Every structure is written in C-alpha cells, then in structure tokens.
Amino acid sequence: MRVAVFSTKPYDRDFLTVANATAGHDLTFLEARLTAQTARLAEGADAVCAFVNDDLCAEALDQLAEAGVKVVALRSAGFNNVDVAAARKLGLTVLRVPEYSPHAVAEHTAGLVLALNRKIHRAYNRVREHNFALTGLLGFDLHGRTVGIVGTGRIGVCVAQIMVGFGCRVLASDPYPNDAAIAAGVEYVPLERLLAESHIVTLHCPLTPDTWHLINAERIALFREGVMLINTGRGALVDTRAVIEGLKSGQIGYLGLDVYEEEGELFFEDRSERVLGDDDFARLTTFPNVLITGHQAFFTEDGLHNIAATTIANLTAVAHDGPDAVTGPPRVC
C-alpha cells in the first residue's frame, strides 16, 4: 500500500520503518501537519497515516478522497480530530490504535502528581543553584488521600491501580464501571461527589461533544479548595480560562497538564526562538504550581513500538483483505 505519513518526526520514521520491514508498504514520510491545505500532498497514496494534531476536518477529508486516498490510519487512540460523519459519507476507512501502552500514559500521570506534590521541578532548579533551602517545597503524603478518576477505560484503570498502590482512596466516575477497577478497590460515585471529595482529580475520558469543557467554572466551584487537577486526556476537557481563574483564586492548588486546548499550534515543535502568541498558555507558565509537558505521556519505547506495529498491521489487513478486514475497537468507521 502507498502510504503518506503526515506529521513525521525522526522517531516515527524509525519505529514505522522497523515495523514495516516485512510488511513492505511504500511509506512516504512528510513533516507537514495534515490539514485541508496540505491534504493534496497525499496525491497518489492509497492511505494516509496521521497523528493527534492533524486536522481531519470535512474539507481535508474531501481533499484526501479526491486525491485517491481510501484509508486513514491514525497513530493514536483518540480520534476527536476526525470528522467521522464526513469520512463515512466519503466511504473512507478510518483505523486507529486503540491500545498501545496505557501504562505509558498512567505512569506519566503519576509522574505529574509526584512532581507537583513534592515540587521536584522547583527542587531541581534550586539544587543546581546550590540553594538547599526547603521552604516552599512542602508536600503531602499521597497515602490516605482521595484520588478521583474521570474515565476508567484502559488508562484510567492503570492510574487507579497505581494510586491504590500508593495507599490512596480511589473514586471514579464513568458511565460504564470497569470490573478491574472495582477489583482494585475503586468506588464509583457521581461526578459531583468525586469533584467534591477528591484531593487529586485526573481526567482519562475521551474528548466528545459531551465531555468538551467537562471541567468548567461551575465544576471548579465544586472542587475541594486547593485540589490538584491533572489532565493527560485531551486539552479541551478543561476550560483553560476557567482553570486560570481557579488557580488565581487558590481553588485549584496544583495543575498538571500533558495536553492543552490549543496545543495544535504549539506542541511537537521547537518554538524557543519565536514569540509565544498564546496568552492563556503564557499565563499558565507563570504559576509556580503548574507543570506542563507537551503531549509526551504516550512517548515511551514500548508505546512507539506498539503504535507502529498496530498501524502497519491495520494497513496490511486492509491491503490484503479489503476495507472490512479490520473490525472492533481499531475501526473508527
């Protein structure tokens, strides 16, 4: 299959090339993000391979279909960046990687919790300046604290198991309670109760029209004062401006983000030589109790290996047995 791979970074090229060694697809690596303006770069390809900040809006999908593309193979679990209805109408097959390493994301989530709580990001800088004072670095024991997990799918369950391991009481909210989470000792409660009782709230549900700005000003008002909020799901699960107000008032005591509402214009590139045009992001970076990583929770050797292997397997199945060869969770439409 001829495949145009968009948003390619050196690590994507390395892992996909290894995974493709025996499959033999004809991969063309493009650095460009996939948008309505760049979709025509796929001319002559049977499939495109896209990542989280590629914009598969109706117009881009139109362009792809006109260029002869039949298959969209996402290198991600989330597919909120795809206009699924438009893809279905155009007869495009959209595939994803439903599970590559829930542990990678869950462990990064735990990393943000620990770093924020014990102020490791600040301690690192202090010690490098030979400032060994502890004032301002006071943390709290995780043991005995309450953690609220919104969304207990593959990643949320791993987070629950890690937090139970720390000795936390774990509450969860999910329309479909998960047996593995219950077995780990998780108690399912309504979202409002979870927000009111948790010292740490962490988001692991997908971004859908229902979960857009799930954490807004009204819900922030329900939080325990000084809560730690962690978002490694998708940026638009939280209303950034409302969160900034929550930080200013002290209602939010700690914020850990791996994703950001407007990350498409920022993340995955070195922008250190340029002026930052996003005032909300700039404001977030001024708070001492905010820790942001640039969508790297998935970024482990294991995660990249599995993403590449599943993406190539998805393409091979469709190439050999037609568009209906892939079913179940990897199939978006």
Ligand code: NAI
């Ligand atoms: P999953 O599909 O296994 O689980 C999602 C869970 O959320 C399901 O149990 C579902 O019932 C629940 N859910 C849906 N709507 C909800 C709501 N309104 N309230 C509470 N729960 C709700 O997905 P998985 O693999 O656990 O991933 C979760 C999300 O994490 C993905 O959709 C993606 O956006 C994000 N992600 C982020 C990564 C990163 O690098 N930062 C990497 C991979 C995924």
